[in-house]
Amino acid sequence: MSHRNLTIEAFVKLGEFLRTFCEFIKSDSTSDAINNEWFLSFKDEIEMAQHYNGWFTVDNCMYAFEEWGNLLTKENIDNWLINYDINTNKEKIVALIMAGNIPLVGFHDLICVLITGNKALVKLSSNDQKLIPLLVRYLEDVAPYFKGRVIFTKEKLENYDAVIATGSNNTSRYFEYYFGKKPNIIRKNRNSVAVLTGEETNEDLTALGEDIFRYFGLGCRSVSKIFIPKDYNVDTFFKAIFSQNGIINHNKYANNYDYNKAVYLMSEFKILDNGFLILKEEESYGSPIASLFYEYYNDLEDLKYKLKQEEDKIQCIVSSGFIEREIEFGQTQKPTLKDYADAIDTVDFLLRTS
Incomplete structure (x- = not known):
């Protein structure tokens, strides 16, 4: 099976798990699922989340997991990737510097890197150190192909081919100074x-x-x-x-x-x-x-x-009827896979970067 199909299959399995897990938590079920190792791991991490970041309430973590569960279906992923030729990608190591303002905020960048057949060198925000590694461990379990394709580091970033960095207007100047010579996407405040x-x-x-x-x-x-x-x-x-x-x-x-x-x-x-x-x-x-x-x-x-x-x-x-690409009321925290931060097509960037 090609890396593309292996990756898509793994993300579809992750989506299925997240949907099942969220339904399990919502129903306060006492079924056999409570003995499932992954159910217990996710439940424990969500309950612990607000101890290491007071903004990461159970409700907000559950919301983020549920939204990703709804997004990661075979149909959604196929529709997202239909206009890209993933096979043209030349494997590279992409450094990801993630924000931590809301739960799983950097996960879309990670999916883009992995689904295009690249490896990720990840520097997590100090505000979100647990949730994304949890998802990666699950992916490695259901698809051993992923083992070694995501490396988390707290050290200085070295030996990478491209950079995607998310931060503030202040940190963007730092990012541009250190990473400007490599192909990059550097995001500021919006x-x-x-x-x-x-x-x-x-x-x-x-x-x-x-x-x-x-x-x-x-x-x-x-x-x-x-x-x-x-x-x-x-x-x-x-x-x-x-x-x-x-x-x-x-x-x-x-x-x-x-x-x-x-x-x-x-x-x-x-x-x-x-x-x-x-x-x-x-x-x-x-x-x-x-x-x-x-x-x-x-x-x-x-x-x-x-x-x-x-x-x-x-x-x-x-708004309602104000501009073409407006967001409906109540929908800002329900982006699709095609909704790229700052309207910069991350997949296209990764495929064009050799």
Whole structure:
């Protein structure tokens, strides 16, 4: 069997396992599955996750596993790869420097490297040291072909052919200095926005709450800013997202909420507040945790032009009938395999790099 087929088969098995595992956890089953070594390993890791990263709650880890389980089907993978000729790839070692802001955030890069027939040299974020190695161990178990194809290291990266590095605007300068001579994808800060017109249904706005609060707003696909018309009724928005109010019971989130509110009040900024989310009028995009920036607009065409000019700062635009490649309300944390970070085709990059 070709490496392509072996790899696809292994990822399909991983998808099947994740779907079964998530159903098992949801049902609180006491079936024979509880004696399955892998079920126990995944359950233990998820329960331990928030001890090494307080943002990695059981709910958020389960959400990430469930989304990957839904993505990793034979049909989805075949549809993703249909326009690529994987057989043209020349095997290489690809260094991956992963972020750790949300669970499994670097896993798509790893899949791209492996499915194109390359090896991965991985430097994990200190915030996500456990979950991706767990998935790799499972892949090695169901497909021994993978053994030795993923190497995790904490040392200085050496002996690699290409680099994919994800970080902040500050770390990107460091990455460009050290890795600029190799073929690379270097990612900087991006945020996601929503464009509201006042015509949204209550269901739309409730779904937007998922885009704002999932993963505590820490993802680049998390909505951190909304654009609203001058006469927008913010109370409509606050009422629609009220179902998310339980987030304030999370200690780290609550601490950020209290701190940012105190800073804004001491600085005499005008804010809107519903007890678990602070709205602040602001032109920039990256709002702090427990805050959401907003900006008024007068004309949708002008706004469209503005966002086009600043597209290097934006990951997703959530809206309804605003632009062609918009994301539906509630869908930002449900990317497909074809949704590449920063709209850079990772598979194409890997196939073109010799």
